[in-house]
Amino acid sequence: MDPQLLPFAERQAPRYTSYPSANHFDASVNAETYGSWLRALSPDTSLSLYLHVPYCRELCWYCGCNTYLTRGGDIGDFVTALMMEVDLVASKLGSHRVGEIHWGGGTPNVLSPEQFSRLVRQIHFWFDVASDVAHAVELDPRYVTRELAEEYVAAGVGRASLGVQDLNPHVQKAIGRVQPIEQVRQAVETLRGAGLTQLSFDLMYGLSGQTADDLARTIRLAADLQPNRIALFGYAHVPWFKRRQRLINAEDLPGASERFDQAELARSMLNDLGYESVGLDHFARPDDPLAISARNATLKRNFQGYVAQESAALIGLGPSAISHLPGGYVQNITTVTAWRHAVEADTLPIARGHAETAEDLRRNAIIQSIMCTHQVDLGPWGGWDMFPDAYADLRALSEAGLVMIENDELRIPDSARQFSRLVAAAFDAYAQPSQPAHSRAI
């Protein structure tokens, strides 16, 4: 990495899976607001459903998600409460077409085949699930069984996303996630054997003790298994926010310059292996819908990362899940017990949210364009005169060659794609650069 770029690589910036970022949501948006937004939704509005399963069989040290260890009857109680939340939301919405269903967590495969099937039946009971629904589930490869895989296929799941992270034993040990390649291969064979053939792998760089050679080995081994997509995330070390990350030896974390080089190495290797770059950190086979939407400039970014298609309303279900409706964002209560108590009291389990203003929508469109296509034309948004602060913020990035500005157009060169979050942050009216609320931009 060019040493002159180091100060930029060390800056922090939001991931922009929403605008504003969730740390700017507040309690002024509550269950009553959400109820009015749900009731106001036009019956012909298509929905995306996101179901958050906050349990895992083991807790990995690096994880930044909202997760709990599975214990006794917890899962059964959780499934009952999640079904009640589906009832509660659907009773306010009425029947709508559902175009996308995504199960995240946590580990959705802590649910038994019967529990998963009950929840899917509940969704079909209330909603008009499209015959070509994009139905995806995130899985921990260590707990994929034949019975589960067959249930997913029977329920219409078309894509599974496997958490792979790194395939070197010493790195796996350093991050508290021991998962030999044989387990990943077995999970892939089980899913494909059941007919679930669209597979995504999540990989990570910037992990404790991980070198460029380790990352290259992981990419080679992962590519041998021929997933359709690979997402490559930079590890975010935020121990002030996630206590379990204190178990990770911070002294062995790669620095900003090494992280940059690792991400560039991965991009170049994956491109050479036939995966097209999609957005900031995703890669897909040329025939994959994600690669096609990137080529057609129709790619979208939301809480699941990059998506090829997205409905006008996202309904989040489960603790901490975030919904996005035409009025704005709401986030469910984070702790399982408080979320369940709200649902049992027949109350929408909302903790906070954000009502979008016209200014938010304008800036969100610009930030989406930067994060998805690495360019934006400000002409339709009133040109630079409407964003004088952004112009000033971008001057240093422009002088360093990380962004090209010509008239009302802004473009990020391929070699500077990793800095897209910093470029987007210039248009963020809520950004507070001095607060360590976000991870490093690279």
Ligand code: SF4
């Ligand atoms: S990385 Fe996945 S399996 Fe590990 S604690 Fe986080 S959500 Fe659970």
